[in-house]
Amino acid sequence: MFRDRGVEIKTPSQIETMRAAGLVVGETLALLRASARAGMTTGELDALAAENIRAAGAKPSFLGYGHPPFPATICVSVNDEIVHGIPGDRVIAEGDIVSIDCGAIVDGWHGDAAVTIAVGEVPDEALELMRVTEESMWRGIAAAALGGHVGDISHAVQSYVRSQGDFGIVEDYTGHGIGSAMHQPPNVPNVGRPGRGTRLVEGLALAVEPMIVAGEPWSRTLEDDWTVATEDGSLSAHFENTFTLTGSGAWVLTALDGGKAKLAELGVPYGGH
Structure with a gap:
């Protein structure tokens, strides 16, 4: 069912299918986190992801997406790359931080998540950037409640990042609604004011994805x-999860435990099962 401005409201059974897609994404990212090492190419990570998604009976969301069509299963963005890096023959080096964005489709429904991983020993500044980015994503999810607004999520991400030091918040790229398409209304910015934007209701699924940088938040698109x-x-670091709200709380569809542990740590009710 679509509401005003193209916002798609899912039935409980459709959310269950999105959970299945989310688990494929979560399991694939866990595999890639465990497998990434210095000397590997980004293309080898992509091949692992493709095999894992297909073996689960799912389809990759990213392959063939957009214009020009995206040529790979996952996005792999290294160091100063923010998002949408194309996997290929680049060799991952000791000390790199590698952002991996993954999407999968099960029976027409999407899951979408991202992690940034450290390869070997990386500087403390890089680890702190990753920590702040991941925590800001969780703070955004934790700020969501039925009857609230998308701006509550945006404000929570922004407020946490600003409280942690002099980091840049990339504003040109945002989180998004997700469901029968990977990108749907509403946008979920990483800066904003509480009480603004689309109302949060049952059946709405959102991808929250802060992209935080160590310097200035300005970006450029490369020749590819x-x-x-x-x-x-x-x-740059990038973390993302897809979540929904049920009558009992938040359910993180792309987290292997549904987000239960982290939500409990933040004092937020868990809405999954």
Whole structure:
């Protein structure tokens, strides 16, 4: 069912199918996190992801997406690359931070999530950037409640990042609604004011994905028409989860435990099963 401005409201059974897609994404990202090492190419990570998604009976969301069509199963963005990096023959090096964005489709319904991983020993500044980015994503999800607004999520992400130091919040790219298509209304910005934007209701599914940089938040698109990098060459981190709200709380569809542990840590009711 579509509401005003194209916002798609899912039935409980459709949310269950999105959970199935989300588990494929979560399991694939766990595999890639465990497998990534110095000396591997980004293309090898992509091949692992493709095999895992297909073996689960799902389809990759990203392959063939957009214009020009995205040529791979996952996005792999290294160091100063923010999002949409195309996997290929780039060799991952000791000390790199690698952002991996993954989407999968089960019976026409999507899951979408991203992680940034450290390869070997990385500087403390990079680890802190990753920590702040991941925590801001969870703070955004934790701020969501039935009857609230998308701006509550945006404000929580922004407020947490600002409280942690002098980091840049990329505003040109946002989270999004998700369901029968990977990208749907409403946008979920990483800056905003509480009480603004689309109302949060049961059956709405959102992808929350802060992209935080160590320097200035300005970006440029590389010659491949996909990869987005920081203008100043500073490091970037990216975390994402797909979640929904039920009558009992938040349910993170792409987290293997549904987000139960982290939501409990933040004092937020868990809405999954």
